[in-house]
Amino acid sequence: MSARYIPLLVVDDDPAMRRLLRTSLTVQGYRVFEAATGSEALEIAGHQAPEVILLDLGLPDIDGIDVIRRLRGTGSMLPIIVLSSRGDEQGKVEALDLGADDYVTKPFGMAELIARIRAALRHRLQEQGAESVFSSDGLEVDLTRRRVLVRETEVKLSNKEWDILRLLVIHSGKVLTHRVIMQEVWGPNVDVQYLRIYVRQLRQKIELNPQRPRHIITETGVGYRLRSAG
Amino acid sequence: MTQAEPTPSVPMAAPAWEPEGYALAAAAVAAGVLCAFVISPIAGPENTNLVFLVFVIAVAVRYGLGPSFLASVLSVLALNFFYMAPVYTFVVADPTNLVTLLFFTVVALVTSHLAALARSQAIAARMRAEQAEALYRFSRRLSELVQLDELLEATLDQVTSMLSLAGVLILRDEGGKYRMRTSGEQSVSIDPIDLSVVQASWSREMNEREAMRVGGHFYFPLRTSHGGLGSIGVKRDWATAPLTGEERKLIGAIADQAAVALERVLLATERDEARMAAEKERLRSTLLASLSHDLKTPLASITGAVTALRQYGQLYDAAARDDLAAMIQDEAERLARFVGNLLDMARLEAGGVRPRLEAVDVGDLIGTALQRTEGLLQGVETHVAIDPELPMLNLDPVLFEQVLVNLLDNAARYAPPGSTVEVGAELRSDRVVLSVTDEGPGIPPADLGRVFDKFYRSENGDRKRGGTGLGLAICRGFVAALGGDIAVANRAAPDSGAHFTISFPQGAFALPPQESAAP
Known part of the structure; x- marks a missing residue:
C-alpha cells in the first residue's frame, strides 16, 4: 500500500464504534472521516470524496438503507460496506441489492473488516483493468486461459461450474448474493436449488475437504464469497 | 348470539x-x-x-x-x-x-x-x-361459564328473555373505571351523572340498597360480600309501565345469581393472574441470576485482562500479552453468544420468529455451523457423515444454522478433550434425521425431559463452561418453527454421551427443481 492516506467515511451513531474504527483504521493507512447520522454521511460523502464508506444500517435520522439508495441515486459508485447486526439477513440482502458492496456483521474481527475494505477497493481498481489470474491457498484460476489448478493439478469444470467460479473470482473476497449469481449464470427465474447443487459440485472439485470449505464460503441466508488469501 | x-x-x-x-x-x-x-x-x-x-x-x-x-x-x-x-x-x-x-x-x-x-x-x-x-x-348455565364475556351475555339474555326488557350491565373496573355491556348490538348512552350515582351504589355501605331508579333506567345491584360488582339496568317507561313487584323480584334474583357467578369468574381470573405473575416472577429472577452471572463473569475477565495489559503491559513477555488478549477475545465472544441467545429467546417468546423458508443444502449449513464453532470445539475431533442421497430441505437457513451452532456449542461444553463429536444427516425412508452426538457424560435420565426447558442446566459434568440454559430451549423453539422435531437420548453405554436428533418429515423436503427451468 502506498504512503497515501485513503479517505474513508465511518457512519455509525455509536461513538465507541467510531472511536474503535478511527483508531484501528488510521494505523492501517486510512484517513477516517466520521458521521453520526445519515444526513451528515450524505454531506461528507459529497464534500470529502471518501473512497470507501463503512455504514451502520441503524441510524437515528435516515435509515442506512436509504443512505445507500440516495448515494446510488446520485450515480455514485463509491464502495459501501454495511456494518450490520446478527439476524438481520434481510437487511443485508436488501442493502446488497441496492448496491452496497459488502457487509460485516457486528461484532466483527478487525482482520475481517480490513479484508472487506481491501476487497471493495481492489474491485474499484479492477474495473479499469482486471487481473486475469487469481491465486489463493492452493487454488489458481486463470480467467483468460480458462484454467483451474488445485495444488498444481488441473481440474476440469463444466460450463456452469466455470461460470460460477469465474464470477466469484472476478469478485473475489466480496459477497455475491444468490440472486446476483443466478442472474449472471442462468438468467431470471431459476430455482436456487440449481445454484446449491452446482456449488456443491464445484466444492467437490476445488476444495480439499468439501464439508469444510476453505475457498467458497457460504454466507448463510445471503450468498457466497470466494475467500481471497493474498 | x-x-x-x-x-x-x-x-x-x-x-x-x-x-x-x-x-x-x-x-x-x-x-x-x-x-x-x-x-x-x-x-x-x-x-x-x-x-x-x-x-x-x-x-x-x-x-x-x-x-x-x-x-x-x-x-x-x-x-x-x-x-x-x-x-x-x-x-x-x-x-x-x-x-x-x-x-x-x-x-x-x-x-x-x-x-x-x-x-x-x-x-x-x-x-x-x-x-x-x-x-x-x-x-346452571352460569355455573358452566368461565369467560367473563359469556357470563355477561348470558345475564343480559336472561333479562331479555324472561322480561322482554333491554338490559345494560355496568361493571366495576379497576381504578374507579367501569365497563359497560348492552344486550344485542344497540349502544346505550348513559348520562355521566347517572353513571356516577350508579357507581356510588357499589360501595359497601350502599350495598344493602335495593334497586333504584336513575335516569330512564332501573338499576339492580350485583351484590357480593365485597360490595357491589356492578349493576344491571333495565329500561322502562316509568310513567306508563312501572315495574311490578314481581318483575323487580325476578330481576333481583337474576342479579343475585349473576353476582355470584361473576364473583367466581373474577376470583378465578385473579387466581390465574396471580399464578402467571408468580411464574413470570420466577422466570424473571432466574433470568436476572443468569444475566448477572453470564454477563458479569466474562466482563470480570475482560476488565481484569485489559487493566493488566494497560497498567503492567511492559512486565509481560509477548506470549503472556497474547494470552491475555486471547482471553479477552474468548470472553467477548462468549458474551456475544450469550447476548445472541437472549435475543433469540426474546424473539421466540415475543412470537417474532417468522421463518423464511428456502431450499437449503443441509450439508452446507453443517459446514458453516462447524466453522462458527471452530473455536469452541478446539481439542475435540469432529466427524461429519452426510448421506449422499439427502434431499434439500425447505428451511430458514439462518435459524437452522443457529440450531446447529447451539447443539455444537452444547456438545463442546460436555465433550472431554480428545473425544469425537459426530454430526450426521441421513435420509430414513420418509424423514431426514440430523444428529449431533458427543462423548460426554450424557444427561441424567431424570432430566431427559427437561433438557429443552428454558434455564435448564445439567448438574452433571464439570460445568467447565457453564451454559446459559437458553441454547437448547432456542433449538426447540426454532426447530418447531421450522416444522421439525428435536429429541435427545443418551447413548446406549452408560456415561457415553448425549445423542441429539432433529427430524424433518417429508413435508419439509424441497421439491426437485422444475425441469422446464433447468439450466
Whole structure:
C-alpha cells in the first residue's frame, strides 16, 4: 500500500464504534472521516470524496438503507460496506441489492473488516483493468486461459461450474448474493436449488475437504464469497 | 348470539282481555239451556238452576272472573226466559221465582269469584314454578361459564328473555373505571351523572340498597360480600309501565345469581393472574441470576485482562500479552453468544420468529455451523457423515444454522478433550434425521425431559463452561418453527454421551427443481 492516506467515511451513531474504527483504521493507512447520522454521511460523502464508506444500517435520522439508495441515486459508485447486526439477513440482502458492496456483521474481527475494505477497493481498481489470474491457498484460476489448478493439478469444470467460479473470482473476497449469481449464470427465474447443487459440485472439485470449505464460503441466508488469501 | 337453551318467556300478569273467554261463556250458557232441556223432565224443573250453576263454575275455573260474571247474568236471563212462568218472556210472575233468581245470582257470583280466585292462584303458582325453573336453568348455565364475556351475555339474555326488557350491565373496573355491556348490538348512552350515582351504589355501605331508579333506567345491584360488582339496568317507561313487584323480584334474583357467578369468574381470573405473575416472577429472577452471572463473569475477565495489559503491559513477555488478549477475545465472544441467545429467546417468546423458508443444502449449513464453532470445539475431533442421497430441505437457513451452532456449542461444553463429536444427516425412508452426538457424560435420565426447558442446566459434568440454559430451549423453539422435531437420548453405554436428533418429515423436503427451468 502506498504512503497515501485513503479517505474513508465511518457512519455509525455509536461513538465507541467510531472511536474503535478511527483508531484501528488510521494505523492501517486510512484517513477516517466520521458521521453520526445519515444526513451528515450524505454531506461528507459529497464534500470529502471518501473512497470507501463503512455504514451502520441503524441510524437515528435516515435509515442506512436509504443512505445507500440516495448515494446510488446520485450515480455514485463509491464502495459501501454495511456494518450490520446478527439476524438481520434481510437487511443485508436488501442493502446488497441496492448496491452496497459488502457487509460485516457486528461484532466483527478487525482482520475481517480490513479484508472487506481491501476487497471493495481492489474491485474499484479492477474495473479499469482486471487481473486475469487469481491465486489463493492452493487454488489458481486463470480467467483468460480458462484454467483451474488445485495444488498444481488441473481440474476440469463444466460450463456452469466455470461460470460460477469465474464470477466469484472476478469478485473475489466480496459477497455475491444468490440472486446476483443466478442472474449472471442462468438468467431470471431459476430455482436456487440449481445454484446449491452446482456449488456443491464445484466444492467437490476445488476444495480439499468439501464439508469444510476453505475457498467458497457460504454466507448463510445471503450468498457466497470466494475467500481471497493474498 | 347463540343460546344453548332458550328460556321460555313467562307471562308476568294475567292477560287482561280474552274475547274468546266471553264468547265461550255465552256458548256455555247456551249449552246449559240445552242440557237443562234434557235434564228438567227427569230431575224436575226446579233443579235446572243447578245445571246452569255447574256451567258458570266451569267458566269461572277456565276463563276467570269476567266471563263467569257474564255467564251468571246470562244464566239468570235464560232461567227466567225458558223455565219460569210465563216461559219465553223475561217477566217474573211468581215472587218465589224472584227469590230463586236472586239466590241463584248471589250463589253464581260468589262461586264464580271463588273459582276465578283459585284459577288465578293456580296460574300464579305455575308461573312461579316456571320462573323458578328458568332461574334454575340460568344458574346452571352460569355455573358452566368461565369467560367473563359469556357470563355477561348470558345475564343480559336472561333479562331479555324472561322480561322482554333491554338490559345494560355496568361493571366495576379497576381504578374507579367501569365497563359497560348492552344486550344485542344497540349502544346505550348513559348520562355521566347517572353513571356516577350508579357507581356510588357499589360501595359497601350502599350495598344493602335495593334497586333504584336513575335516569330512564332501573338499576339492580350485583351484590357480593365485597360490595357491589356492578349493576344491571333495565329500561322502562316509568310513567306508563312501572315495574311490578314481581318483575323487580325476578330481576333481583337474576342479579343475585349473576353476582355470584361473576364473583367466581373474577376470583378465578385473579387466581390465574396471580399464578402467571408468580411464574413470570420466577422466570424473571432466574433470568436476572443468569444475566448477572453470564454477563458479569466474562466482563470480570475482560476488565481484569485489559487493566493488566494497560497498567503492567511492559512486565509481560509477548506470549503472556497474547494470552491475555486471547482471553479477552474468548470472553467477548462468549458474551456475544450469550447476548445472541437472549435475543433469540426474546424473539421466540415475543412470537417474532417468522421463518423464511428456502431450499437449503443441509450439508452446507453443517459446514458453516462447524466453522462458527471452530473455536469452541478446539481439542475435540469432529466427524461429519452426510448421506449422499439427502434431499434439500425447505428451511430458514439462518435459524437452522443457529440450531446447529447451539447443539455444537452444547456438545463442546460436555465433550472431554480428545473425544469425537459426530454430526450426521441421513435420509430414513420418509424423514431426514440430523444428529449431533458427543462423548460426554450424557444427561441424567431424570432430566431427559427437561433438557429443552428454558434455564435448564445439567448438574452433571464439570460445568467447565457453564451454559446459559437458553441454547437448547432456542433449538426447540426454532426447530418447531421450522416444522421439525428435536429429541435427545443418551447413548446406549452408560456415561457415553448425549445423542441429539432433529427430524424433518417429508413435508419439509424441497421439491426437485422444475425441469422446464433447468439450466
